[in-house]
Amino acid sequence: MKYQTLKTLLSCIAFTPLVGCASSRTSDTARTATEQVLLSNAIDRSLNNVSFDQLSGRKVFIDDKYLDSVDKGYVMGSLRHKTLAAGGQLAKDADSADLVIEPRSGGIGTDSEDSFIGIPKMSLPGTALSLPDVKFISRTTQLGTAKIGLVAYDPKTGTSFGLGGQSTAVTQHDDKYVLGMGPFRSGAVRQERENAIGYESPTGAIASLTGQKPARLAKRSPVNLVDGSTSRVAEIPAVPSLPSTTTR
Numbered sequence: 001m002k003y004q005t006l007k008t009l010l011s012c013i014a015f016t017p018l019v020g021c022a023s024s025r026t027s028d029t030a031r032t033a034t035e036q037v038l039l040s041n042a043i044d045r046s047l048n049n050v051s052f053d054q055l056s057g058r059k060v061f062i063d064d065k066y067l068d069s070v071d072k073g074y075v076m077g078s079l080r081h082k083t084l085a086a087g088g089q090l091a092k093d094a095d096s097a098d099l100v101i102e103p104r105s106g107g108i109g110t111d112s113e114d115s116f117i118g119i120p121k122m123s124l125p126g127t128a129l130s131l132p133d134v135k136f137i138s139r140t141t142q143l144g145t146a147k148i149g150l151v152a153y154d155p156k157t158g159t160s161f162g163l164g165g166q167s168t169a170v171t172q173h174d175d176k177y178v179l180g181m182g183p184f185r186s187g188a189v190r191q192e193r194e195n196a197i198g199y200e201s202p203t204g205a206i207a208s209l210t211g212q213k214p215a216r217l218a219k220r221s222p223v224n225l226v227d228g229s230t231s232r233v234a235e236i237p238a239v240p241s242l243p244s245t246t247t248r
Contacts, residue, residue: 056087
């Protein structure tokens, strides 16, 4: 009897399919890459509307005292970059500068909008039940806005070099879904990714079926940090030994 029970148990184990499982842990940053690229793109466009040519040959100090916004480091770094690109020199403080630039933020942030075509959520009369939204086509739009004000003045006299002004730029990112399929992405973020590294969204496979050649995830051209060729620093030659002398 015991032998028969053991045989039955072994038969059940032998015919039981083996099942395994595995898990992996992923994490996301507090701010999405889409939001950060959307804002940095708006900042770039805003500063592209500002002329920095007048800074050529001058020592410039960029004072961040009145700049209070998200991505403050990117705004300051971009201003320093554009000053150098225009031929200006960065001063370590206002006293040693020929000109001081004061940037300020009139608004750097994002807004979101959701819309869809379909049947909205409705409650069934006489019951506590409700029907959810039925979305045939839906769209989520995220807008990035950067309004940056700038003024330049002489640190020795405190007088302005000009009227200064504000520059505003808006960028947009869209995610569309059709009958639950998507996202079909468009806007500034996708364009910048494609221009920079040939980014292909998850819907690229569908685009390739229409005859469009999918781009590859590779950077197209390197960034030259220093213009011209670089050479290795020459080694310091050894001090030649002096000839020995004999004193008589």
